[in-house]
Amino acid sequence: MPQDAFEISRLLRQNIERVVLGKPDVVQMLVTALLAGEHALLEDVPGVGKTLAAKALAHSINGSFSRLQFTPDLLPSDITGSVIYRSDQHEFEFTRGPIFANVVLADEINRAPPRTQSALLEAMSEGSVSIDGVTHELPKPFIVVATQNPFEFEGTYLLPESQLDRFLLRTSIGYPDRVIERQVFKSHRMGEPVDTLQPVVSTDGILGAQSEVRNVKVDDSLVEYLLDLVEATRDHDGFQVGVSTRGALSFYRGCQAHAITDGRDFVTPDDIKALAIPVLSHRVLPDGIFQGASRDTVESQMTELLQQIPVPV
Structure with a gap:
């Protein structure tokens, strides 16, 4: 098994693209999230390959994998596990839930009510879950790849802003062209x-690659460019809430990982521009005439904002 981050990135993309046909950008985003040590949200209409992409990522790693099918009657304990009493041993025993895996596919996450969705929150942010006051560490590496249908679909719930902020990026797969x-x-x-x-x-290879990502060089001028974009979301008339500091840090780490997937050990403006929309657009809260705006409208506003910020030479 390879240990070099560049080789790991290449092999992962190559392997996933064997089954996720004609979507190299989506595959790159998934690998970017994995190498950054964060999580990914795939949002699109049913049947375009969201689950397939997540399963392909999981099958490409020699680690544990579990799939959670979110439904309206899913309980938090169905995700994290529960404590049961063993009468023959006269003691309580913790039974681990499906969240205890290296790659967790949270399929149709917005089909479950917010209380159940929030069961993922601690796991995604802390890498652990707490049951009856006892903290249980999750395996490493750990990534949640969630899929969701557009909120306009019947029987779906909006994800809470606090949970959306835990996803490094949100992206769509889209329909394939006729040839594909x-x-x-x-x-x-x-x-x-x-x-x-x-x-x-x-899994050791992934952990090693994630460590290498932290060493990817980011020039001071690019740090300022990144911060300019983040601050612009906070000052934008169309956004009630801009990107948080946690979101800015995720953006920074994502750019480092994206550079690795392009075979570089340094970040360029192209990395920042490639991730600005998928990383920042789900972290802002529309306001004014944009309140309740669709995802396309928010992303359009983000695109205009991106065009207004000068790119460092």
């Missing part, structure tokens, strides 16, 4: 290709 869709027909003729996908990197 024809290839999908062929590749799925005999079954699900993702089920035959073999791991290409160990």
Whole structure:
């Protein structure tokens, strides 16, 4: 198993793209989130490959994987686990829930009510869960890849802002073009290709790559550029709430990881511009005439803002 971050990134992208056809940008975003040590949210209409992409990432890592299908009747204990009494041993025993895995697929996360969604909050932010006052550490590396349908769909709930802030990025897959869709027909003729996908990197390799990401160089001028973008969201007339300091730090780490996926050990303005929309747009709260605005409207505002901030040379 490889230990070099650049090689790990290349192998992961190559392996995932064997089944996630024609979506290299989406694959790069997933790998970026993994190498940054953070989480990813895939939002799109049903049936375009959100679950497939998450499963392909999980199958590419030689670690544990669990899938949580979120439903309206899902309970927090169904995620984190629970304490049960063993009468034969006269003691209480903690039974681990599916959250105890290296890669957790939270499928259709917005189909469960907020109370259940919040069961992921501590796990995503702290890498641990607390049951009856006892803290249980989650395995490392740990990443949640959540999928959700647009909130306009019947039977869905909006994710709380505090939970959205725990996702490094939010991105869409979109419909494939005709040529790619024809290839999908062929590749799925005999079954699900993702089920035959073999791991290409160990969990130790991922941890090593995540450490290397922290050493990626970020020039002072690019730090200022990044902060200019963050501060612009706080001063924007269309946003009631801008990006938090935690969001800014996630943005910084994401840019470092994105550089690795492009084969560099230094950040460029292109890394910042590539991540600005997927990392920042779900962290702002529209205000005024934009209050209640759709995702497309918010992202359009973010695009205009991005065009207004001077790029360092």
